[in-house]
Amino acid sequence: MDERGERVVSSAQLATRCSVNAAQVRKDFAYFGEFGIRGVGYYVKDLLQDIKRILGLNREWRMALIGIGNLGSALLSYKDFLKQNYKIVAAFDINPLKVIGRVSEKLGKPVEVLHISRLRDTAKERKIEIGIITTPASEAQSVANLLVEAEVRGILNFAPTQIKVPEGYVVRDVLFTSVLDNLAYLLTN
Amino acid sequence: MDERGERVVSSAQLATRCSVNAAQVRKDFAYFGEFGIRGVGYYVKDLLQDIKRILGLNREWRMALIGIGNLGSALLSYKDFLKQNYKIVAAFDINPLKVIGRVSEKLGKPVEVLHISRLRDTAKERKIEIGIITTPASEAQSVANLLVEAEVRGILNFAPTQIKVPEGYVVRDVLFTSVLDNLAYLLTN
Numbered sequence: 001m002d003e004r005g006e007r008v009v010s011s012a013q014l015a016t017r018c019s020v021n022a023a024q025v026r027k028d029f030a031y032f033g034e035f036g037i038r039g040v041g042y043y044v045k046d047l048l049q050d051i052k053r054i055l056g057l058n059r060e061w062r063m064a065l066i067g068i069g070n071l072g073s074a075l076l077s078y079k080d081f082l083k084q085n086y087k088i089v090a091a092f093d094i095n096p097l098k099v100i101g102r103v104s105e106k107l108g109k110p111v112e113v114l115h116i117s118r119l120r121d122t123a124k125e126r127k128i129e130i131g132i133i134t135t136p137a138s139e140a141q142s143v144a145n146l147l148v149e150a151e152v153r154g155i156l157n158f159a160p161t162q163i164k165v166p167e168g169y170v171v172r173d174v175l176f177t178s179v180l181d182n183l184a185y186l187l188t189n
Numbered sequence: 190m191d192e193r194g195e196r197v198v199s200s201a202q203l204a205t206r207c208s209v210n211a212a213q214v215r216k217d218f219a220y221f222g223e224f225g226i227r228g229v230g231y232y233v234k235d236l237l238q239d240i241k242r243i244l245g246l247n248r249e250w251r252m253a254l255i256g257i258g259n260l261g262s263a264l265l266s267y268k269d270f271l272k273q274n275y276k277i278v279a280a281f282d283i284n285p286l287k288v289i290g291r292v293s294e295k296l297g298k299p300v301e302v303l304h305i306s307r308l309r310d311t312a313k314e315r316k317i318e319i320g321i322i323t324t325p326a327s328e329a330q331s332v333a334n335l336l337v338e339a340e341v342r343g344i345l346n347f348a349p350t351q352i353k354v355p356e357g358y359v360v361r362d363v364l365f366t367s368v369l370d371n372l373a374y375l376l377t378n
Contacts, residue, residue: 017351018351019351054374055373055374055377056373056378057370061369061373069263070262070263070266070267071260071263073259073263074258074259074260074262074263075365077259078259078365080349080365080366081365081366084366084369084370086366086369129376130369130373130376153376154372154373154375154376155372156365156368156369156372160269162206162208170372170375170376172368172369172372172375174363174365174368176264176267176269176345176363177269177270177275179345179361179363180250180273180275180319180345181246181273182361183319183343183345183361184244184245184246184250184319184343185244185245186343186359186361187245187318187319187342187343187359188244188245189245
């Protein structure tokens with residue numbers, strides 16, 4: 001909306017875009033404080049900044065990607081990350097020489113692939129805060145342990161297995177088959 | 190547990206595995222009927238079959254994948270789909286000749302990539318029930334429309350955009366940046 005030059009938006013308009021109801025939009029915003037002006041709506045530019053601040057998106061997040069298989073390669077060239085200030089600043093594999101061809105073929109400016117043993121030092125040097133795990137399930141926990149050792153506090157896990165981390169660390173899973181299970185359930189019932 | 194020959198499991202053991210509490214496990218099961226035996230727990234084999242039946246996973250789901258970019262190629266070779274009875278039986282692209290090299294390179298037995306214009310007929314012939322959209326965001330809604338025309342009732346959407354479908358159809362999104370936003374929020378607050 002901001003890009004299109006729209007200045008004001010109502011909770012009803014936002015609700016339609018998000019396929020929820022207007023009361024829910026107002027309630028969700030109210031949880032974080034005062035937004036918008038009664039009878040007018042929300043100023044698009046202000047709302048955008050407020051939401052970014054709340055979500056922690058008003059700054060860059062520096063990420064490392066570990067495991068350069070098919071999925072890892074796809075994520076290295078996933079343009080939407082960068083559009084939203086998520087930046088992959090390091091990539092690791094157990095066999096960096098083997099995967100270098102695949103990576104550079106897909107990227108205009110390739111990210112250097114380092115051996116996994118360099119995770120700890122590199123994470124500190126490059127101020128990495130989020131680690132993306134795209135290894136096989138069997139390797140995911142040990143990679144998570146390395147990330148914890150390197151004090152990388154956030155983990156985005158694509159490996160189909162459950163990862164345990166100490167308090168103060170956060171894991172979010174992207175499990176394709178869980179989403180499919182949900183779809184299968186809805187189609188069945 | 191079944192593969193390891195374990196015969197019985199308690200709600201407390203299940204709870205630990207899932208990082209929830211035992212009362213929640215019992216409550217969730219109770220929602221679907223009577224499971225387990227008081228003071229004993231659940232018979233692993235029976236519980237597995239019951240859960241599969243409830244989730245609609247006691248049968249094969251036939252899927253089509255549309256958009257063979259980096260992510261589409263990665264999903265074509267995602268082994269966990271097959272392990273859970275999700276089978277990609279057709280792949281489509283707007284330029285099938287261009288992507289064939291990439292696909293066959295990654296798969297032992299390549300899935301034939303067809304032109305998108307063949308989606309409707311192929312979906313009926315091959316009894317496809319789920320469509321996976323891995324196109325750019327700009328093409329996602331028109332691909333969804335084609336899936337609806339072909340009466341493919343379930344859509345797994347990887348394109349970073351919101352898709353609308355008529356009643357009776359189900360869309361589930363896999364939005365990597367949404368999961369990252371959630372992670373960024375938790376790391377910030």
